[in-house]
Amino acid sequence: PxxxxxxxxxxxxxxxxxxxxxxxxxxxxxxxxxxxxxxxxxxxxxxxxxxxxxxxxxxxxxxxxxxxxxxxxxxxxxxxxxxxxxxxxxxxxxxxxxxxxxxxxxxxxxxxxxxxxxxxPGDGWKLAMDLLPYERSTCFWHRIAYLLATLDGLAGKSDEADDLDLGAAYLAVYTARCRSHITQRALAETGRVGPETSIDKVLLSTAEQQLFDTYRDLVPGAIEWTDPVLRSEYLYSKAATIYGGTAEIQRNIIARRLLDLGKEQ
Ligand SMILES: Cc1cc2nc3c(=O)[nH]c(=O)nc-3n(C[C@H](O)[C@H](O)[C@H](O)COP(=O)(O)OP(=O)(O)OC[C@H]3O[C@@H](n4cnc5c(N)ncnc54)[C@H](O)[C@@H]3O)c2cc1C
CATH class of the missing domain: 2.40.110.10 (Butyryl-CoA Dehydrogenase, subunit A, domain 2)
Structure with a gap:
């Protein structure tokens, strides 16, 4: 202390x-x-x-x-x-x-x-397990706000024929936002988060990658050639399923610690 x-x-x-x-x-x-x-x-x-x-x-x-x-x-x-x-x-x-x-x-x-x-001595594992759920949740509210602003920009550049893809990306980002809202409230009320934030991490990384993949598909050339900020974000979105623990590890945590589906063989 x-x-x-x-x-x-x-x-x-x-x-x-x-x-x-x-x-x-x-x-x-x-x-x-x-x-x-x-x-x-x-x-x-x-x-x-x-x-x-x-x-x-x-x-x-x-x-x-x-x-x-x-x-x-x-x-x-x-x-x-x-x-x-x-x-x-x-x-x-x-x-x-x-x-x-x-x-x-x-x-x-x-x-x-x-x-x-x-x-x-020996408390390090517990410290890491206590700390990682915060890394997998607290900062996401800001990130999702940024993704929503990016989605608005994309909507302005695409035409009506793209509505289905845009809708899917919108749904993914809003699902992450709804989940993050629950988590931020739980944190405010209890002061703690736990392994359930692995769900937030899966939803955020899925939404992030879907959004930038949709951008690449609907606005040809923007990411490859004309927009260095978008290009950078698109490439960085690939890291979202790695940093803070990979997507597979989050799913393992969800399976074992939240759904009680047993240990790895
Ligand atoms: C942008 C970025 C920032 C980072 N910042 C930090 C930082 O500040 N501090 C820090 O300490 N680390 C940091 N990391 C490292 C990050 O935590 C690790 O990359 C991550 O935990 C994966 O470890 P690894 O790279 O050794 O891959 P590995 O563990 O070798 O995994 C390779 C592949 O095997 C899969 N895999 C491994 N084990 C299992 C399993 N049991 N079940 C199913 N699949 C499995 C993984 O999902 C992955 O696809 C950062 C990574 C990135 C990309």
């Missing part, structure tokens, strides 16, 4: 940006297999390993970092790491929509004080 009281206001007022160091070259969907090590040395912990796809790491002041301190889920430990600590190297990666969206982040003997551990 002391760390949160000190740090969170800096994030909320925009003084700082933070990044999320979860994924590794060998651990994405199977996050619990992560191998970045943290070893205790006196009052400090020393971190070695590599993260990848870390969004906007090159602009971040701090990182919420998952490390391994022991085997298994109960051996994952989270730290709040200053990105200017010696031993951290950030290498931005350029995406196909031509933006340095994410980065490789290397940790070589990075010394982190023990009071930067989030919770206790």
């Amino acid at each position: 002391e760390l949160a009281a000190d740090m969170v206001p800096r994030l909320l007022d925009g003084t700082e940006q933070w990044c999320q160091g979860f994924s590794e070259p060998g651990s994405g969907s199977d996050l619990a297999s992560l191998t970045t090590r943290a070893e205790q040395r006196g009052d400090n912990w020393v971190i070695n390993g590599q993260k990848v796809w870390t969004s906007l790491a090159q602009y971040a002041s701090r990182c919420v970092l998952l490390t391994r301190t022991a085997p298994g889920h109960a051996g994952i430990t989270a730290f709040f790491v200053d990105m200017d600590t010696p031993g951290i190297t950030v290498r931005p990666l350029r995406t196909m929509h031509d933006v340095d969206e994410f980065a490789e982040v290397y940790f070589d003997d990075v010394v982190v004080p023990a009071d930067r551990m989030l919770g206790q």
